[in-house]
Amino acid sequence: MKKDQLLSRRALLTAAAAAGAAGTAGALAAGLGNGPARPPAPAPGPPQGSPLKPSAYRLQPLTGYGAPRAAPRRPPVRSEPILRMTGPGRTMLLTFDDGPHPEYTPQILDTLAKHDVRATFFVCGEMADYNRDLLSRMADEGHVVGNHTWSHPQLTRLTRRRIRSEMERTSEVVEQAYGDPPRWFRAPYGAWNRATFELGSELGMEPLAWTVDTLDWTTPGTGTIVDRVEDGAAPGVVVLSHDAGGNRSQSVRALRRYLPELLDSGYHLTTPRRGRV
Structure with a gap:
């Protein structure tokens, strides 16, 4: 009797194993035969020659991005971006747009690390995709990474669908x-509209602009950038600089000069926190 039961059990296990192998083979075959669908390429950016500030360059968008994730907790929908941040004492924010760049961003990170200062980097998804190691370093060193769209277009010229794509991909x-x-x-160029505020909120993001624009993208000279930061320094100020989008060697050198001077003047350089507006 025991021998019959053992033979029967072996027969059942053999049948189950055969069925499982067949199912796995079928799934693999199906996967090999049907690759992922290629999403449509993004539409061209805004027309050239329009008066755009504070930068005048364009990044060419890449195609291909994953399925959107579940939306995080939504902040309130604002009607204008945040320009200043509150904080204890003489608090200021340093922000850098358009990167990360493989040459200039590491030099900026080195200077910040030397002085134990945290900053905020508003990255373009296209640049971030090619320099993911720099985003990992930013995380390790306590910096904040913000969303500056995928390809740096003027959002007020795009459809709502394109704006969402630019934000989601990044x-x-x-x-x-x-x-x-x-x-x-x-928003690139500081070009905001209702759609940018609404979509940003849906993706769990607050809109942050700036108080002091160094205009470093015009390469006005290292000394001029330093003067603009020091002249505009005040509690709650948000400083705008760039770590990509052109030659940013002046921005790198300027940071090395004005950062220790701000610290010696009693300023606390920090990162944004929700609720401190």
């Missing part, structure tokens, strides 16, 4: 490389 790359989705968003 948030996805940031989350993969930085470890967390961005909680702050900055």
